[in-house]
Each structure stands twice: as C-alpha cells, then as structure tokens.
Amino acid sequence: MIVALNNKSNLTKTEFEKYIEDLNKIKTEHTMILAPNFLNVANFKSEKIYLAAQNVSSYEKGAHTGEVSADQLKSFNVKYCIVGHSERRKSQKESNEEIKSKIINLFANDITPILCVGETKEERETGKAQEIIEEELKIALDELSQEQRDKVIIAYEPIWSIGTGLIPTNAQIEEINKFIKERYNNKVLYGGSANEKNIDELKKCPSIDGYLLGGLSLKPTNLQEFVNKL
Numbered sequence: 001m002i003v004a005l006n007n008k009s010n011l012t013k014t015e016f017e018k019y020i021e022d023l024n025k026i027k028t029e030h031t032m033i034l035a036p037n038f039l040n041v042a043n044f045k046s047e048k049i050y051l052a053a054q055n056v057s058s059y060e061k062g063a064h065t066g067e068v069s070a071d072q073l074k075s076f077n078v079k080y081c082i083v084g085h086s087e088r089r090k091s092q093k094e095s096n097e098e099i100k101s102k103i104i105n106l107f108a109n110d111i112t113p114i115l116c117v118g119e120t121k122e123e124r125e126t127g128k129a130q131e132i133i134e135e136e137l138k139i140a141l142d143e144l145s146q147e148q149r150d151k152v153i154i155a156y157e158p159i160w161s162i163g164t165g166l167i168p169t170n171a172q173i174e175e176i177n178k179f180i181k182e183r184y185n186n187k188v189l190y191g192g193s194a195n196e197k198n199i200d201e202l203k204k205c206p207s208i209d210g211y212l213l214g215g216l217s218l219k220p221t222n223l224q225e226f227v228n229k230l
C-alpha cells in the first residue's frame with residue numbers, strides 16, 4: 001500500500017526538524033511518501049521515505065515570480081508531486097487545463113504526479129460526482145502517452161470529507177473507485193479524514209491502493225498505529 005502524507009501549510013523549520021526525526025522512526029513495510037511544505041523540502045532527510053511536493057508550477061522555469069518549477073523540484077530529489085488538490089482548485093482557482101500542464105512538466109523531470117479528484121457535497125447530492133471526476137481525469141490525463149498516464153497515482157478525495165471527520169461509506173468509495181478503474185489503469189488512493197480509528201473499516205474496500213493523509217500526517221504516533229493496522 002502507498003501511504004502519502006500531505007503536511008499542507010504546517011510545521012515551521014524547527015517543528016519540521018523534530019517531526020522528520022519522529023517520522024523516520026515509524027516501522028512499516030508500506031511505501032511512505034511525504035509532501036512537506038516547499039520550504040521544508042530542503043530539510044527533508046530520510047533513507048526510507050520518498051520525498052514529494054505539494055504543488056508545482058504549470059510553467060517551465062523562468063520569469064514566474066513565486067512559482068517553483070519542476071526542474072527545481074527534481075534538483076531537490078523530489079520523486080512525487082501532488083497536483084489538483086481541492087484546496088488549490090478552490091482557493092487558487094486551479095483549472096483542469098492548468099493541472100494538465102503541471103503533470104506534463106512533472107513527467108519532463110521524472111516526477112510522478114499524484115492527481116487529486118473528488119466531488120463537493122452539493123455535487124454528490126445532485127448526482128454529479130462521477131461526471132465531475134470524469135472531467136477532472138479526462139482533461140488531466142487523456143493527452144498523455146499511455147505509458148505516462150499509467151504512472152499517475154490518482155487520489156480520490158471527496159471534498160466534503162477532507163478535514164471534516166466525515167467519511168463516505170465503503171460502498172460510496174467502491175462505486176467511485178470502480179468508475180475510475182474501469183477507465184484508467186492506475187493506482188487509486190483514498191483521501192479525506194482517514195485515521196487510525198476508521199482504517200479498520202476503510203481497509204475493507206478492495207479498490208483502495210493506499211491513502212493520502214492530511215491531518216494524520218502531523219501525528220507520527222497515530223500514524224504508526226494507522227500503518228500497523230493496514
């Protein structure tokens with residue numbers, strides 16, 4: 001299983017130094033990927049955890065103030081990068097087209113994208129969840145080569161579940177993951193309020209290939225409990 005950790009805009013430099021020490025003590029056979037804040041990418045040290053970024057520029061290097069380009073990420077040994085997180089789609093108004101450009105830049109630098117897709121509460125209630133997810137995937141992936149497309153890790157993250165403590169039923173997760181896997185040959189992670197308590201239930205979903213964890217990523221002790229139960 002893949003266990004990907006998204007620190008979001010948390011952990012100062014000193015907090016991260018202590019955090020990465022604790023994280024390195026976690027014992028697990030599963031593949032751990034950590035996406036720290038950009039500034040903490042530089043202070044990442046691990047023999048066993050893969051380094052990810054939380055975002056990348058949709059532009060190549062050059063005159064783009066405040067952006068971080070894919071080749072800069074590569075120079076810091078970043079192996080994975082989250083793209084299309086719903087927080088960015090909402091606050092930074094990221095479009096599916098922009099996300100596609102990010103994915104292309106990542107592949108040009110041998111970085112594996114972790115593409116987040118998912119529906120809002122309203123989209124679920126009006127029966128539009130699959131339609132939204134289909135569009136997010138289509139625009140981001142369909143023009144890639146088959147080889148590249150297959151490498152993308154998809155993270156199904158229902159927006160109403162992120163940071164809220166609300167978890168979809170296993171049947172709801174299975175339905176969406178099946179929909180994705182009928183169209184794409186990819187690994188699919190689940191993300192949204194997953195923790196050491198609800199993992200016993202979540203792990204009954206055969207379609208889940210791993211997890212993308214936000215809140216839990218900040219609590220190494222609880223994280224150890226989570227991976228023990230996987």
Ligand code: PGA
Nearest residue numbers: 162163192193213214215
């Ligand atoms: P959460 O966040 O685990 O805190 O719900 C998941 C995410 O945003 O990737």
